[in-house]
Amino acid sequence: MDIGVISVRYARALLKSATEAKVEVQVYADMQLLAKSYVDVPSLRHTIDNPMLAKEKKQMLLETAAGGDQSAALSRSFITLVLKEGRESMIQFMVNSYVTLYRQQKNIILGKLTTATRVSAAMEQKMRKVVEAKTQGTVEFETQVDPEIIGGFVLEYDTYRMDASVKSRLNDILQTLKK
Structure with missing residues (x-):
């Protein structure tokens, strides 16, 4: 399956969940911060894509990049789901897709x-x-x-x-x- 298709599906699901939970503004801020982290720290992508790095470490890195304890619980759950499904190499695309979809919606x-x-x-x-x-x-x-x-x-x-x-x-x- 295409990275773009998968990324948009995850982003749509996250936006729908965030809207239903009425936390879409906070999740939007978290996703913007995570997207900015990928741009500001290019080695983040290589680190997250590293198959030798434990999922727990990837979780900690991604949550920190998304705002740490200040991020929405749904954002942290989203990161957990992405890692559980083994899609961490696509998370940057998912995050950017979420930001784009949110901007279109609002x-x-x-x-x-x-x-x-x-x-x-x-x-x-x-x-x-x-x-x-x-x-x-x-x-x-x-x-x-x-x-x-x-x-x-x-x-x-x-x-x-x-x-x-x-x-x-x-x-x-x-x-x-x-x-």
């Missing part, structure tokens, strides 16, 4: 604002409201400082990208002058 859009200097919380909130008004959804916003853009901002969400940076304007002028 109409959550990922947004990213890149600026040359740090923006105030009020400005970030204003940009969030603009995106929410356009998408009719909730926005999870990530802000990033990139001095390379010189000034202005770059706003990205879904497939939309608005580049109002000084760097892009200067590049446009340079291209015009080359013609």
